[in-house]
Amino acid sequence: MTNNKIFQYIAWAAVALLxxxxxxxxxxxxxxxxxxLWFVTAALCVYAIAYxxxxxxxxxxxxxxxxxxxxxxxxxxxxxxxxxxNRWVVFGHHFAAIAGPGPLxxxxxxxxxxxxxxxxxxxxxxxxxxCVQDMVTLFxxxxxxxxxxxxxxxxxxxxxxxxxxxIATMLIMIILIAVLGLVVVNAMKHSPWATSTIAAxxxxxMFIGLYMRNIRPGRVLExxxxxxTLLLLSVAFGGWVDHQPxxxxxFDHPALPLAWAIIIYGFAAAILPVWLLLAPRxxxxxxxxxxxxxxxxxxxxxxQPTVKMPALTQxxxxxxxxxxxKLFPFAFIVIACGAISGFHSLISSGTTPxxxxxxxxxxxxxxxxxxxxxxxxxxxxxxxxxLDPGVFFAINSPAxxxxxxxxxxxxxxxxxxxxxxxEQMHNLAQQMGEATLFARTGGAPSLAVGMASxxxxxxxxxxxxxxxxxxxxxxxxxxxxxxxxGTRVGRFMLQDILxxxxxxxxxxxxLPSVLLxxxxxxxxxxxxxxxxxxxxxxGINILWPLFGISNQILAAIALSVATGILVKSGNLKNAWITxxxxxxxxxxxxxxxxxxxxxxxxxxxxxxAAHNLSDKLAAGTLPPAxxxxxxxxxxxxxxxxxxxxxxxxxxxxIVLDMLRICIRHLKGKxxxxxxxxxxxxxxLEEAAWARD
Amino acid sequence: xxxxxxxxxxxxxxxxxxxxxxxxxxxxxxxxxACHAETPPLSRKEYFQRQQQQKWSSIKRCC
Numbered sequence: 001m002t003n004n005k006i007f008q009y010i011a012w013a014a015v016a017l018l019x020x021x022x023x024x025x026x027x028x029x030x031x032x033x034x035x036x037l038w039f040v041t042a043a044l045c046v047y048a049i050a051y052x053x054x055x056x057x058x059x060x061x062x063x064x065x066x067x068x069x070x071x072x073x074x075x076x077x078x079x080x081x082x083x084x085x086n087r088w089v090v091f092g093h094h095f096a097a098i099a100g101p102g103p104l105x106x107x108x109x110x111x112x113x114x115x116x117x118x119x120x121x122x123x124x125x126x127x128x129x130x131c132v133q134d135m136v137t138l139f140x141x142x143x144x145x146x147x148x149x150x151x152x153x154x155x156x157x158x159x160x161x162x163x164x165x166x167i168a169t170m171l172i173m174i175i176l177i178a179v180l181g182l183v184v185v186n187a188m189k190h191s192p193w194a195t196s197t198i199a200a201x202x203x204x205x206m207f208i209g210l211y212m213r214n215i216r217p218g219r220v221l222e223x224x225x226x227x228x229t230l231l232l233l234s235v236a237f238g239g240w241v242d243h244q245p246x247x248x249x250x251f252d253h254p255a256l257p258l259a260w261a262i263i264i265y266g267f268a269a270a271i272l273p274v275w276l277l278l279a280p281r282x283x284x285x286x287x288x289x290x291x292x293x294x295x296x297x298x299x300x301x302x303x304q305p306t307v308k309m310p311a312l313t314q315x316x317x318x319x320x321x322x323x324x325x326k327l328f329p330f331a332f333i334v335i336a337c338g339a340i341s342g343f344h345s346l347i348s349s350g351t352t353p354x355x356x357x358x359x360x361x362x363x364x365x366x367x368x369x370x371x372x373x374x375x376x377x378x379x380x381x382x383x384x385x386x387l388d389p390g391v392f393f394a395i396n397s398p399a400x401x402x403x404x405x406x407x408x409x410x411x412x413x414x415x416x417x418x419x420x421x422x423e424q425m426h427n428l429a430q431q432m433g434e435a436t437l438f439a440r441t442g443g444a445p446s447l448a449v450g451m452a453s454x455x456x457x458x459x460x461x462x463x464x465x466x467x468x469x470x471x472x473x474x475x476x477x478x479x480x481x482x483x484x485x486g487t488r489v490g491r492f493m494l495q496d497i498l499x500x501x502x503x504x505x506x507x508x509x510x511l512p513s514v515l516l517x518x519x520x521x522x523x524x525x526x527x528x529x530x531x532x533x534x535x536x537x538x539g540i541n542i543l544w545p546l547f548g549i550s551n552q553i554l555a556a557i558a559l560s561v562a563t564g565i566l567v568k569s570g571n572l573k574n575a576w577i578t579x580x581x582x583x584x585x586x587x588x589x590x591x592x593x594x595x596x597x598x599x600x601x602x603x604x605x606x607x608x609a610a611h612n613l614s615d616k617l618a619a620g621t622l623p624p625a626x627x628x629x630x631x632x633x634x635x636x637x638x639x640x641x642x643x644x645x646x647x648x649x650x651x652x653x654i655v656l657d658m659l660r661i662c663i664r665h666l667k668g669k670x671x672x673x674x675x676x677x678x679x680x681x682x683x684l685e686e687a688a689w690a691r692d
Numbered sequence: 693x694x695x696x697x698x699x700x701x702x703x704x705x706x707x708x709x710x711x712x713x714x715x716x717x718x719x720x721x722x723x724x725x726a727c728h729a730e731t732p733p734l735s736r737k738e739y740f741q742r743q744q745q746q747k748w749s750s751i752k753r754c755c
Contacts, residue, residue: 079719080743101755217737341754
């Protein structure tokens with residue numbers, strides 16, 4: 001054994017020891033304040049060990065990654081979508097595509113259980129579930145000429161799998177857009193600063209779109225730099241608007257008109273050409289996102305804030321104010337992105353494989369990309385838990401739970417053992433440049449307060465309000481990008497389906513079809529957004545878990561496809577690498593759906609809530625404002641129940657279909673053949689040896 | 693030392709341009725000359741428009 005080898009063993013043993021010590025320290029600590037640096041260290045060690053050993057073992061012993069095999073990017077190189085690309089560039093594109101607002105919102109909401117459940121699930125879920133899903137999907141799609149998840153499901157499992165994947169994708173998109181829209185509405189509610197800043201980002205994006213198309217075509221860096229500068233100025237502009245009495249009134253709106261504005265905006269964005277709004281804003285949001293995440297990491301390491309939330313709160317029993325439901329299964333449902341997110345499988349298949357220059361990069365891009373997103377989720381946990389728990393609950397608890405007046409809310413929250421005063425909340429709101437911070441549900445405002453206090457301490461506390469609105473702007477910009485992109489993709493899928501009925505409707509450039517299908521998609525998410533806004537308990541507590549369930553069911557579909565392929569390729573012995581996370585997802589999503597349908601708790605069970613509301617309505621005990629919206633809420637609860645049931649049915653259908661295929665294969669009966677593209681030696685000279 | 697630093701800076705700049713897509717047209721031209729030299733290439737503006745249209749007709753961003 002060489003000295004170098006021995007040194008490597010010692011170094012990895014040290015990383016393992018440090019990881020075990022920090023995770024143990026976080027998990028076993030009770031009562032003592034913990035420094036955020038413990039979380040960062042624990043996370044980095046866990047990712048490093050998992051990447052070095054587990055991911056390496058999977059790629060070399062299970063998937064049999066072959067660096068001498070030509071990738072689709074090389075074989076089908078056409079200079080635009082199939083292009084062999086530098087692996088760091090592919091990593092950048094892949095990460096920018098998978099990392100959205102999800103890993104920031106979920107961990108913030110789940111912090112009601114304390115810091116521990118979220119942290120452990122994000123770490124374990126990512127290294128055993130999410131990273132594996134992203135990596136094996138990327139690998140299997142690369143071996144199949146970059147086919148999409150839906151196509152792979154159809155080829156490998158049959159028509160049932162293909163249709164299930166298509167329907168799941170469309171539904172998850174609708175719920176995702178609705179819940180993200182609600183997050184933005186709640187951040188803009190009665191906040192002229194946030195509203196005017198977010199409004200200003202639209203003309204900024206349009207100007208950059210014109211700039212990149214007509215003034216300086218294709219000069220992406222120049223345009224983006226200009227755009228980012230204008231976005232930063234728009235935060236300052238919002239502050240100026242906030243201080244002008246007339247303008248202040250123009251931008252000061254309750255939630256409902258803001259929701260309508262988002263709905264109209266979403267429709268316009270879906271039918272406008274991409275170069276005008278969607279494409280330029282995507283460039284800007286990507287830079288904002290990367291910049292902010294890096295800045296947050298630096299600030300946390302530099303400042304080393306203390307986590308004030310306890311490891312576990314009493315709300316693990318299901319009585320939490322932010323969303324109802326026990327630790328199991330709801331902590332695992334609420335945190336989807338950051339631990340395991342099915343949506344990633346849509347990027348890992350179809351898009352990223354077309355850029356890979358060598359199969360060897362699959363571990364870094366698939367596994368490493370998700371590990372980095374998981375790290376973003378850990379930082380969101382830190383930003384939520386460095387707040388005083390009383391403040392955290394005051395911001396995130398809906399008025400329907402803690403009471404509409406400040407006095408009621410602080411009394412209720414303090415009675416839980418999380419002291420907070422109305423004066424403290426008032427001062428905080430003033431520092432952040434907001435009228436109030438009570439009941440600002442959705443996770444964005446509390447994340448913004450957390451990040452602003454971290455940034456403020458690290459880079460100047462006299463600018464807290466600027467930092468707060470910078471964070472709100474940064475979240476809104478990429479939420480709106482997801483909203484536009486999602487509506488468009490939903491429209492394409494719908495046109496694809498309707499095209500089977502009447503081919504004319506399938507033409508993506510035929511205006512009547514564009515208007516009709518965009519309208520249907522926008523109406524679908526707009527409905528859930530509208531209900532979320534009129535619901536006095538906040539809407540987020542219903543929509544976010546539903547989103548988590550749908551996202552994880554998509555993950556279960558991806559893992560089913562992967563497990564099926566592993567078994568069919570004679571790898572039954574190792575099929576547990578995807579079978580294990582799949583089993584866990586089936587358990588948590590099925591239990592969550594079961595609870596959502598059968599629980600007697602009105603804050604958990606859809607039917608319980610619907611009965612409760614209709615009884616009160618019949619007895620005439622509801623206040624008039626609530627009585628007028630009650631029928632719509634009752635209908636929505638029943639619709640949500642049907643949707644949850646449908647998701648569960650979809651899940652079981654595809655899992656059983658996969659098992660059927662596996663059993664047939666093991667018995668030697670005919671199954672759909674493996675659709676892997678034939679082996680071809682790479683001609684990329686540098687590919688095999690000279691590139692590292 | 694200065695030469696090494698200069699090389700590093702040049703490499704980083706090339707990397708940033710590639711990551712952002714700033715050099716996409718130049719790479720397209722190189723590919724075009726290598727593979728389809730018999731047809732005239734698209735102009736920078738046409739290429740950029742086609743690229744964007746294609747990019748946003750499938751799922752490119754998630755949650």
